[in-house]
Amino acid sequence: MAVTIKDIAEKVGVSVTTISRVLNNRGYISDNLKKRVQDAMEEMNYQPNEIARSLSRKKSNIIGLIIPDVSHPFFAELTKNIEYYAYSHGYKILLCNSLLNKRKEKEYFDLLKASRVDGIILGSHTMGVEEYRSIKLPIVTIDRQITDSIPCISSDNYEGGKLATKVLIDKKCRKIAYISGNLQLNLLATKRHDAFLEQVKANGVEYVVKQTHVNGFNLEDYRKLVHALFKEHPDVDGVFASSDIIAMEVVRECHRLGKSIPDQVRVVGYDGIEQGYFQNCEITTIEQPIKDMGELAVQYLIQQIAGEAPPMETILPIKLLKRGTA
Amino acid sequence: MAVTIKDIAEKVGVSVTTISRVLNNRGYISDNLKKRVQDAMEEMNYQPNEIARSLSRKKSNIIGLIIPDVSHPFFAELTKNIEYYAYSHGYKILLCNSLLNKRKEKEYFDLLKASRVDGIILGSHTMGVEEYRSIKLPIVTIDRQITDSIPCISSDNYEGGKLATKVLIDKKCRKIAYISGNLQLNLLATKRHDAFLEQVKANGVEYVVKQTHVNGFNLEDYRKLVHALFKEHPDVDGVFASSDIIAMEVVRECHRLGKSIPDQVRVVGYDGIEQGYFQNCEITTIEQPIKDMGELAVQYLIQQIAGEAPPMETILPIKLLKRGTA
Known part of the structure; x- marks a missing residue:
C-alpha cells in the first residue's frame, strides 16, 4: 500500500501541516526538524518530489x-x-x-x-x-x-494524402495542384504533401505546389492563393486542397472562372468538416476522425x-x- | 483621496490582516474588536462591502x-x-x-x-x-x-427580419417560409420572426413558419426541418432562414429536389458568417456585426x-x- 504523508507525520511526531511546510519550504522550519523529516522519508522510501508537487500544486481542473x-x-x-x-x-x-x-x-x-x-x-x-x-x-x-x-x-496524414492524390490520378487528371498552408511549420500535415509528391512522380503526372506564407491561415490568404493558382496555371485539371475550406475556395474560384466541376476541374479536400457536406456542390474529401x-x-x-x-x-x-x- | 484599508487598520490600532479577517469574517475575532472596526469604518465613511469584496476575491483575469x-x-x-x-x-x-x-x-x-x-x-x-x-x-x-x-x-434583429422579408416580397415571392431555431427560447432573435410576420401580413403574402424543437441546434435538426418544409409545402418560393447554415441547408435541399435558385426558390440567410461567402452559390444574407x-x-x-x-x-x-x- 502506498505510504501517505500522514504516515511520515506520525513517524516524526508532528502534524501533516508541518510536513507539508517542510516539503514546500514554507514558513520557519528548524534544521533539526528538516533533518528528521528527510530521514523518515528516506527510511520509508518516499517519493518526496511527488508529494511536494501534489501538495504545493492545487489542482485547478x-x-x-x-x-x-x-x-x-x-x-x-x-x-x-x-x-x-x-x-x-x-x-x-x-x-x-x-x-x-x-x-x-x-x-x-x-x-x-x-x-x-x-x-x-x-x-x-x-x-x-x-x-x-x-x-x-x-x-x-x-x-x-x-x-x-x-x-x-x-490522423493518418500520409495515407490521406495518398488516397486523395490517387483519386485525381485515377480520374485521369493531367496536371494536379497541391494547395496548403505553409509547409515549413513542421506539422504532420506535411505528410500529405510527401504522399502527394510520391504519387504524382511515380505516375509521371505534371504537378504544381502552392502554399501560404508562414502566418497565412485565414480565408483571405487562401483566396489569393487559389486565385494565383488558376492565373498562373490555367491548365490545372485536378486540385488536392489540404483543407475543406481551401477546397471550397477552389470550387468558388472555378465557378467564377466558368470551369465546371468535376468535368473540367476535379477537387479533393481534407478534414471532413460538417459544412463541407453543406455545399450545393458537396466536396469529395478525406475525413479525419475529429x-x-x-x-x-x-x-x-x-x-x-x-x-x-x-x-x-x-x-x-x-x-x-x-x-x-x- | 480614497481611504484605504490601511487607514482603518491604523485608526483601530491593529494589522491590515486583522481588518481583512473582520471584513471577511474569517478566523476568531472578538465582538469588541468587530465593533471597533465597524465604528471606525462608519466614522471614516468607508464602503466596507467593496473593500471586503476586493480583498476576499482574488482577481483571476x-x-x-x-x-x-x-x-x-x-x-x-x-x-x-x-x-x-x-x-x-x-x-x-x-x-x-x-x-x-x-x-x-x-x-x-x-x-x-x-x-x-x-x-x-x-x-x-x-x-x-x-x-x-x-x-x-x-x-x-x-x-x-x-x-x-x-x-x-x-444586433438589430427587428430591422434585419424586416429587410430580409422585404427582399423576398419585392422579388414577388408568393409563399414565403420562415425557418429558425425554437421561438420559445425567448431570444432577441425572435424579433426577426415578429418582423417577418408583420411584413407578410401587411403585404397579404401567404407564409409558413418552421422551428426546431427546444433543444434543436445541430445540422441534423435543421436538415430534417428543411426536408419537411418542402415535403409539406412544395409551393414555397421564398425562404427566410434565421441563420446562414440553415440557409445553406435550404440551398442544398433545393439542389437535391431540382429546384433552381433563385429562379424557383429565393433564399435569404442571417448572420453573414465567413463560410456563407464560400458557397458555389453565395447566400444573400443579413450580416450581423460579429x-x-x-x-x-x-x-x-x-x-x-x-x-x-x-x-x-x-x-x-x-x-x-x-x-x-x-
Whole structure:
C-alpha cells in the first residue's frame, strides 16, 4: 500500500501541516526538524518530489487549449469535442487562439503556467522545440510531434494524402495542384504533401505546389492563393486542397472562372468538416476522425495528470468520402 | 483621496490582516474588536462591502464564456473575436458549450463561480431569470435580455427580419417560409420572426413558419426541418432562414429536389458568417456585426469588473448583403 504523508507525520511526531511546510519550504522550519523529516522519508522510501508537487500544486481542473483559430471549422469542431470530453471528466477548457503568432503563443504558455492549468492540449505550432521542453506541465499535441516524450495525436496524414492524390490520378487528371498552408511549420500535415509528391512522380503526372506564407491561415490568404493558382496555371485539371475550406475556395474560384466541376476541374479536400457536406456542390474529401482526436487528446492528458503514461504516438485512420467534386 | 484599508487598520490600532479577517469574517475575532472596526469604518465613511469584496476575491483575469456550441459558425466567429479582445486586455477565456442543456448550463455557472472567474459573457439561454438574478458576478449577455440590470448586446434583429422579408416580397415571392431555431427560447432573435410576420401580413403574402424543437441546434435538426418544409409545402418560393447554415441547408435541399435558385426558390440567410461567402452559390444574407458584438461584450464586462456601469441595452446595426440566392 502506498505510504501517505500522514504516515511520515506520525513517524516524526508532528502534524501533516508541518510536513507539508517542510516539503514546500514554507514558513520557519528548524534544521533539526528538516533533518528528521528527510530521514523518515528516506527510511520509508518516499517519493518526496511527488508529494511536494501534489501538495504545493492545487489542482485547478482547467485544461489549456492552444489552437491557431477557433473560427476555422476543423478547430471549431475539434474544440467542441475537446470541451465535451473534458467536461464529462470534470475539466474546463481555457481557450487560446494563437493566430499562428509566436509571441502570442509564448505569452499564452506563460499565462497558462501562472493560472496553474493542469495540462495543455496543443494544436498550434509556432514555438521552438526547446521552449516546449522547458514546460513542466503535462502536454498532448495534435498534428505536431515535438519530441518523442510528448504524446502526439494525429490522423493518418500520409495515407490521406495518398488516397486523395490517387483519386485525381485515377480520374485521369493531367496536371494536379497541391494547395496548403505553409509547409515549413513542421506539422504532420506535411505528410500529405510527401504522399502527394510520391504519387504524382511515380505516375509521371505534371504537378504544381502552392502554399501560404508562414502566418497565412485565414480565408483571405487562401483566396489569393487559389486565385494565383488558376492565373498562373490555367491548365490545372485536378486540385488536392489540404483543407475543406481551401477546397471550397477552389470550387468558388472555378465557378467564377466558368470551369465546371468535376468535368473540367476535379477537387479533393481534407478534414471532413460538417459544412463541407453543406455545399450545393458537396466536396469529395478525406475525413479525419475529429471526434476521436478530441476524445483521445483529453484522455491522454488526464492520464498524464494522474501520473500515468499514455502512448506517445497515436495515428488514427482516415476515410475517403467520395462525393461530387472529383 | 480614497481611504484605504490601511487607514482603518491604523485608526483601530491593529494589522491590515486583522481588518481583512473582520471584513471577511474569517478566523476568531472578538465582538469588541468587530465593533471597533465597524465604528471606525462608519466614522471614516468607508464602503466596507467593496473593500471586503476586493480583498476576499482574488482577481483571476478569467472570463467565462457560455455559448450553445462553438462549432456553430456564428458562435465560432464570435468566440474568436471575444478571445481576441479579452486577450488584448489581459483576460483569458474559459469556454463552456452549453449545448442548450439546462443542467449543463447550471453546472457551468456553479463551476465558474467556484473557479472565481471575474465575469461571464452569456450567449446561451436555457436557465430561468431567477437563476441569473442569484449570480453575483458581472455578466454581459448576447442576444438575450434577462433583466434590465444586466447589459445586453445584440444586433438589430427587428430591422434585419424586416429587410430580409422585404427582399423576398419585392422579388414577388408568393409563399414565403420562415425557418429558425425554437421561438420559445425567448431570444432577441425572435424579433426577426415578429418582423417577418408583420411584413407578410401587411403585404397579404401567404407564409409558413418552421422551428426546431427546444433543444434543436445541430445540422441534423435543421436538415430534417428543411426536408419537411418542402415535403409539406412544395409551393414555397421564398425562404427566410434565421441563420446562414440553415440557409445553406435550404440551398442544398433545393439542389437535391431540382429546384433552381433563385429562379424557383429565393433564399435569404442571417448572420453573414465567413463560410456563407464560400458557397458555389453565395447566400444573400443579413450580416450581423460579429466583430463589434465580441468587442463590446468584452468591453462592457471589463467595465463592470472595474465597478463602472456600461449601457444596459446596445443594439448594433445590421446590413443586407445582396448576393446570389434572392
